[in-house]
Amino acid sequence: MDSKNMVLYGLAAIAGFFILRALYRGIRGRQMLQERLLKEYRQALNGIDRPIALAAGRAYFSFLRGNNELAQIDEQMIANDMKAMPQEKSQSLQEDSNDIISKLERLAKLKEQGVLNDAEFYEQKAKILSL
Structure with a gap:
């Protein structure tokens, strides 16, 4: 070669x-x-x-x-x-808690204004918190 x-x-x-x-x-x-x-x-x-x-x-x-x-x-x-993905729970929980807080604030204002008595206030409060 x-x-x-x-x-x-x-x-x-x-x-x-x-x-x-x-x-x-x-x-x-x-x-x-x-x-x-x-x-x-x-x-x-x-x-x-x-x-x-x-x-x-x-x-x-x-x-x-x-x-x-x-x-x-x-x-x-x-x-x-x-x-199978996780659902967006954190945002919906935050929205729910904001809604509950706003309802409780409105309820407290009604009690302060004298529209609701103590029994009515506590009854409505229990309904809101039981959601």
């Missing part, structure tokens, strides 16, 4: 190495992106922001399909996943 052929084989080996490395990095990069999208989707499902969870689910399933389109079954899976 002459030196010219050895150089050609060496260059071919080096080129093959770089081609294989690029393919590996492309495959690994795709795997890393898929893992990141799945992680973001799971985190969004643990939160209470439904639009963020929907967007993350669509991004993940669109990536899996590879064509940036979603099938009907993808939308159904996202909807099923979103059914």
Whole structure:
């Protein structure tokens, strides 16, 4: 084997190495992106922001399909996943407590004005607090 052929084989080996490395990095990069999208989707499902969870689910399933389109079954899976999401209880509890406070304040004003006697006041107060 002459030196010219050895150089050609060496260059071919080096080129093959770089081609294989690029393919590996492309495959690994795709795997890393898929893992990141799945992680973001799971985190969004643990939160209470439904639009963020929907967007993350669509991004993940669109990536899996590879064509940036979603099938009907993808939308159904996202909807099923979103059914298990925690509901927005903190905001509704705050609204309920604000409503109760405003009702109690109005009731106290009526008692101060003499519209309600003590028995009526306590009766109405019990009704408001029992809600």
